[in-house]
Amino acid sequence: xxxxxxxxxxRAIAAAAxxxxxxxxxxxxxxxxxxxxxxxxxxxxxxxxxDRVVSEGGVYHPQFAALAIKQSMGDTLEAAFALRAWRSTxxxxxxxxxxxxxxxxxxRRISSAFKEIPGxxxxxxxxxxxxxxxxxxxxxxxxEAFRAIAREWLKTCPEPQLPxxxxxVLDALRAEGLxxxxxxxxxxxxxxxxxxxxxxxxxxxxxxxxxxxxxxxSLLAIAYSNMRGYGxxxxxxxxxxxxxxxxxxxxPVTGELTEAGEVLMTECEVVAMYEAxxxxxxxxxxxxxxxxxxxxxxxxxxxxSMAILDRALQKGMRDGAANPSEDPEFVLLHVDGVDSMxxxxxxxxxxxxTFQSDLDRLRTTQNKNREIA
Amino acid sequence: MNxxxxxxxxxxxxxxxxxxxxxKEVRRAVLKAIAIPGYQVPYASREMPMGRGFGTGGLQLTxxxxxxxxxxxxxxxxxxxxxxxxxxxxxxxxxxxxVSTTTKTAxxxxxxxxxxxxxxxxxxxxxxxxxxxxxxxxxxxxPSEDKRKTMHGEADYSRLLVxxxxxxxxxxxxxxxxxxxxxxxxxxxxxxxxIPRWDVPKLDDxxxxxxxxxxxxxxxxxxxxxxxAEPLAFSDVPFRVEDFRDGAGxxxxxxxxxxxxxxxxxxxxxxxxxxxxxxxxxxxDGVEASA
Numbered sequence: 030x031x032x033x034x035x036x037x038x039x040r041a042i043a044a045a046a047x048x049x050x051x052x053x054x055x056x057x058x059x060x061x062x063x064x065x066x067x068x069x070x071x072x073x074x075x076x077x078x079x080d081r082v083v084s085e086g087g088v089y090h091p092q093f094a095a096l097a098i099k100q101s102m103g104d105t106l107e108a109a110f111a112l113r114a115w116r117s118t119x120x121x122x123x124x125x126x127x128x129x130x131x132x133x134x135x136x137r138r139i140s141s142a143f144k145e146i147p148g149x150x151x152x153x154x155x156x157x158x159x160x161x162x163x164x165x166x167x168x169x170x171x172x173e174a175f176r177a178i179a180r181e182w183l184k185t186c187p188e189p190q191l192p193x194x195x196x197x198v199l200d201a202l203r204a205e206g207l208x209x210x211x212x213x214x215x216x217x218x219x220x221x222x223x224x225x226x227x228x229x230x231x232x233x234x235x236x237x238x239x240x241x242x243x244x245x246x247s248l249l250a251i252a253y254s255n256m257r258g259y260g261x262x263x264x265x266x267x268x269x270x271x272x273x274x275x276x277x278x279x280x281p282v283t284g285e286l287t288e289a290g291e292v293l294m295t296e297c298e299v300v301a302m303y304e305a306x307x308x309x310x311x312x313x314x315x316x317x318x319x320x321x322x323x324x325x326x327x328x329x330x331x332x333x334s335m336a337i338l339d340r341a342l343q344k345g346m347r348d349g350a351a352n353p354s355e356d357p358e359f360v361l362l363h364v365d366g367v368d369s370m371x372x373x374x375x376x377x378x379x380x381x382x383t384f385q386s387d388l389d390r391l392r393t394t395q396n397k398n399r400e401i402a
Numbered sequence: 403m404n405x406x407x408x409x410x411x412x413x414x415x416x417x418x419x420x421x422x423x424x425x426k427e428v429r430r431a432v433l434k435a436i437a438i439p440g441y442q443v444p445y446a447s448r449e450m451p452m453g454r455g456f457g458t459g460g461l462q463l464t465x466x467x468x469x470x471x472x473x474x475x476x477x478x479x480x481x482x483x484x485x486x487x488x489x490x491x492x493x494x495x496x497x498x499x500x501v502s503t504t505t506k507t508a509x510x511x512x513x514x515x516x517x518x519x520x521x522x523x524x525x526x527x528x529x530x531x532x533x534x535x536x537x538x539x540x541x542x543x544x545p546s547e548d549k550r551k552t553m554h555g556e557a558d559y560s561r562l563l564v565x566x567x568x569x570x571x572x573x574x575x576x577x578x579x580x581x582x583x584x585x586x587x588x589x590x591x592x593x594x595x596x597i598p599r600w601d602v603p604k605l606d607d608x609x610x611x612x613x614x615x616x617x618x619x620x621x622x623x624x625x626x627x628x629x630x631a632e633p634l635a636f637s638d639v640p641f642r643v644e645d646f647r648d649g650a651g652x653x654x655x656x657x658x659x660x661x662x663x664x665x666x667x668x669x670x671x672x673x674x675x676x677x678x679x680x681x682x683x684x685x686x687d688g689v690e691a692s693a
Contacts, residue, residue: 038488117448371454386579
């Protein structure tokens, strides 16, 4: 027999793992100064990679996210996947009540809807207005210079005068009657996508939860299709905020809500217009409607995309989908990175039984064709 | 809610990787699937540490059902030694201490398989778990799951039958090669997973419980023991399995064991000639040993 199908599979897998580990550590061959990536270095210097992985992994565990980034050599899909798989081994012990994001300890907060907003605009850390020029001086950064920068910055930084909470821009719009009142469904218990499958139609909280841990690029692509013309959201960012949200859990003994820690989050609220005759909950009066996006970590593009899609999906749920971005099944079943990357990868596995069956059908129909001709 | 974790030694993973609540949830879905043969039961589906599409649905079923005294067989494309089978078996061995594994169909109590049902008829003391990429046979005619649910409820498979009919008009043959739509217990039509048509008759009146797990699509369904399973066909166009006859009409035999009644893999040799060998490696070994 000249060819024996996939024998010694176990040895092949072990050898593939070994050569992958070789690539991870190869740097050790070229210089004695080669150091393994420290988890702390990933947490701080590759923070947006960590942000992305905690968000797509659906677990707020920055240390394990950094570990996942290290072992996957920076592959975000693989890293989020490892984090998600770890999550499967943890029971759900408690659920938080809805948390009030006006209580966020903000590092950044902007509104594009108004020049000034109550509490003030706060640009914070953002590359938005930076020139994307390569900073060639970082090619060979000295450790001393690197360590001095943060210290210097703190010295020149004025004493923070920030209040504990900032009012939400949306509340002002709502008070003015430009937004419909908060719908009663907001008070319903949130749908837990980690414990219940999506059976359509799904409540909005299920859609939001699915998008909150969706793959950033997938979410962006579908949201972008809506922005470009396959949809009609035309959003305005009423408020985008990034900061640390206190997490409240019922105390195990007293049941009293107790702060258990805080999570870095990005939240985005967009407003967009409904056509007057379609407006609901408002007696036919034209009103803004809200799209909401929120996710773990500092991921602004993701939060904005999510907010636009939330608004698009609400329209689709009400009027029927006119575009893919308004179709809940289309959006929610195709944005999960773990699902989509897994399925794309599975085509690399052997498929020779089904291919044999395909060959049988093709040959039979070709033979029939020949007989007819 | 008295699911006790089977963790030993403190920080090790739980027996069967999943936490006990997750296992209970899968078992509940299994009971419902058995009670409504062919119905796709939605379940939450945890992420497993291997890729979606690599058998995570099957694996969750296996891990929810497996006990410490289980004798487990894992196959892919009929082979125990295929990379994916090796990988899954190793994971099961790692996370289920005490479980024994075998390649012998006759000896196992639980089988996880991708794309094949073993040639040796299974018995009432065995369960086979099949890995499923597409749980719904209607997806070829209707992309919306919401609409498909209604169609299943009403046993409305007319569009599927029209698809088969159109095949006959266009090609004078039904062109569905694998994942052949099969009606269970006279109502629900299932996608029997990408098993070849060769394996579809094994679903009918099976002595063993047959479970289907779709991890990415979050569905579990079942063909309970001794349940009717009928591939969709027409009275004048019967269902047919893969044809392994050569040009002269002679049934090809396995080049290794000589079997003329098993599904064959086709190999192209370096000289360009074709040879055939059993896809079911345990079957092939058994026939060869008894020869």
